[in-house]
Amino acid sequence: MSEKTMSKRKMEKRIRAIEEEGCKYNQIKKPTNVLFNIFLAILSLICVIPFIFVIIISITDEESLTMNGYRFIPEKLSLYAYEYIVSAGENILRSYGVTILVTIIGTLIGLLLTGTYAYTLSRKNYAYRKFFTTVITIPMLFSGGMIANYLIVTKVMMLKDTIWALVLPLCLNSFNIIVLRTFFKTSIPDAVVESAKIDGASEWRLFFQIVIPMALPGLATIGLFLTLGYWNDWFNAMMYMDNKDLIPLQYLLIQIESSIDWLANNKATMGVDGIAVAANMPKETIKMAIVVISTLPIIFAYPFFQRYFVNGLTVGAVKE
Amino acid sequence: MRANTKKAEKPKGNFLTRLKANKELLILSMPGAVWFLFFAYLPLFGILVAFKKFRLSGDGFFYNLFTSETVWFDNFKFLFSSGDAWIIVRNTVLYNAAFIILGVVIPVILALLLNEIRNKGMMKIYQSSMFLPYFLSWVVVSYCVFAFLNPEKGYFNAIIQQFGGQPISWYTETKYWPFIIIFMSQWKGMGYNTVVYLASICGIDKTYYEAAVLDGATKWQQIKYITLPLLKPVITILLIMAVGGIFKADFGLFYQLPKNSGPLYPVTNVLDTYIFRALKTSGEIGMSAAAALFQSTVGFVLIMIANKIVSKVDNENALF
Known part of the structure; x- marks a missing residue:
């Protein structure tokens, strides 16, 4: 009898503790917490340090770099690499411009195409909804592959060495459409569409004046997906771009890199010519500075990216 | 009964009236549909190249396609007799596995740790740090890695030499690369996947845990009997879908990270890099098209099987 009341009182005490301290009651012990924190802190450092290291190298003095190699605490600092980019790095700045241009044009076209297509798929009374859903499903399952795309883009559409070869292949994809369609479905009530129709609004007005303003967070998510995709793209440039005036930043980094490879591979056989080539090569610090300036915009936009990416991830996970 | 009423709701009338009723929405979905026609469906003709003795120069793609000699499966025979094919397939499948x-494993553990730590402010910082690598392109990552692995100036060789060891020629020694590639793939992707699992964990009903605490369950028991079982559907789906993509390799990881270094091919050559090099370097269009078609076909079969299994396990989460 007394045992039962004891356990009952114990139970009540527990309930009260939970109610008073909320989730605090159900927490891990302090030492465990410290252990977890140390582990997570080390992992976090491993994730950010490589990029910080690149920043440090880019502001190291070129001579102390040649003497000591890459160091976390350089002997001497210098902003020479950045001064060089601003004053003499014509092709670097042009590449920066190309990347910005491609990103802006691509994101705008991509948003328009994704937005219109996804919206029609979200409308329940659209008679061809099934058909157009199939149109985007098949490419997710079976694709022509790299060679087929290359042949069509270069030999049929004749886009090689034009800016459109960098813009068009990336502007639309099934995944973005599905994410945005789900967003339209969950954030725009049928009642809004119906009442607008009853008021006599045309489909155009409905889409551009009512739906788009309501769907801005979803469009922002897709916009950021697209922006990141364009900014970081080097593959399309590698496939389709030989035009020296239209080299985006990421591809410029590859080109500088592979000429270094060439130097390393041909060290033994290289004569005077090789040395001349080597003298004209961008220096280590300048290369690292290009890496930094090409990533800086992403770092600045990082808070937005993170927020909307998480949104997009969770929205995209909801099906139908 | 229900099927009947559903059918009755469908718009009646012939093709033309239906077209007219959906005219505006149809126009809205046109730009996207045209894009899919050009960038997803037209390339399907490119598959035929795998059965042809195709030449690049000449009077347009389609003219070449239909006039070039049909060799049926010769390209495939050539591909599989070269001996490279098996190494490439092995690399692709084993790395992806x-x-x-x-x-x-890693993201689920990280999500659990992040969910349990007491200081939620730090949780945000850890999460942001671990998400950062996801936003960097493989080109930028390859530079970050090069800062450590550079044979002459790199940080690792400096440390090795400090302890009296011999410097390692990282970009020619195959034995380190399976580890480096697996490590870097997780380094870049774990933040993203952790967010996915963390979102699922946050979605679990808190009352389960409250009830468990009342019953005197320890933290470990809560994870074992509540969190993991509730995560199981998400894990299963993502796992099976990933198995469907086991024939696709991340091109940047296998091409940019090892800096396309020849001596490393035995451990870095995968289907995608092989196809790219066959197209761009050696110009063997037929053979690389054969490899691409092989990849697409096996990928398609695997996705269909994976989807079949998912719909058996949990119909809600099937792709189609």
Whole structure:
């Protein structure tokens, strides 16, 4: 009898503790917490340090770099690499411009195409909804592959060495459409569409004046997906771009890199010519500075990216 | 009964009236549909190249396609008799298998740790740090890695030499690369996957845990009997879908990270890099098209099987 009341009182005490301290009651012990924190802190450092290291190298003095190699605490600092980019790095700045241009044009076209297509798929009374859903499903399952795309883009559409070869292949994809369609479905009530129709609004007005303003967070998510995709793209440039005036930043980094490879591979056989080539090569610090300036915009936009990416991830996970 | 009423709701009338009723929405979905026609469906003709003795120069793609000699499966025979094919397929499948297993284990553990730590402010910082590598392109990552692995100036060789060891020529020694590639793939992807699992964990009903605490369950028991079982559907779906993509390799990881270094091909050559090099360097269009078609076909079969299994396990989460 007394045992039962004891356990009952114990139970009540527990309930009260939970109610008073909320989730605090159900927490891990302090030492465990410290252990977890140390582990997570080390992992976090491993994730950010490589990029910080690149920043440090880019502001190291070129001579102390040649003497000591890459160091976390350089002997001497210098902003020479950045001064060089601003004053003499014509092709670097042009590449920066190309990347910005491609990103802006691509994101705008991509948003328009994704937005219109996804919206029609979200409308329940659209008679061809099934058909157009199939149109985007098949490419997710079976694709022509790299060679087929290359042949069509270069030999049929004749886009090689034009800016459109960098813009068009990336502007639309099934995944973005599905994410945005789900967003339209969950954030725009049928009642809004119906009442607008009853008021006599045309489909155009409905889409551009009512739906788009309501769907801005979803469009922002897709916009950021697209922006990141364009900014970081080097593959399309590698496939389709030989035009020296239209080299985006990421591809410029590859080109500088592979000429270094060439130097390393041909060290033994290289004569005077090789040395001349080597003298004209961008220096280590300048290369690292290009890496930094090409990533800086992403770092600045990082808070937005993170927020909307998480949104997009969770929205995209909801099906139908 | 229900099917009947559903049918009755469908818009009646012939093709033309239906077209007219949906005219505006149809126009809205046109730009996207045209894009899919050009960038997803037209390339399907490119598949035929795999059965042809195709030449690049000449009077347009389609003219070449239909006039070039049909060699049926010669390209495939050539591909599989070269001996390279098996190494490439082995590399692709084994690396992806490692990525799939680690891509579940590491992020789930991290999500659990992040969810349990007491200081939620730090949780945000850890999460942001671990998400950062996801936003960097493989080109930028390859520079970050090069800062450590550079044979002459790199940080690792400096440390090795400090302890009296011999410097390692990282970009020619194959034995380190399976580890480096697997490590870097997880380094870049774990933040993203952790967010996915963390979102699922946050979605679990808190009352389960409250009830468990009342019953005197320890933290470990809560994870074992509540969190993990409730995560199981998400894990299963992501796992099976990943198995469907086991024939696709992340091109940047295998091409940019090892800096396309020849001596490393035995451990870095995968289907995608092989196809790219066959197209761009050696110009063997037929053979690389054969490899691409092989990849697409096996990928298609695997996705269909994976989807079949998913719909058996949990119909809600099937792709189609």
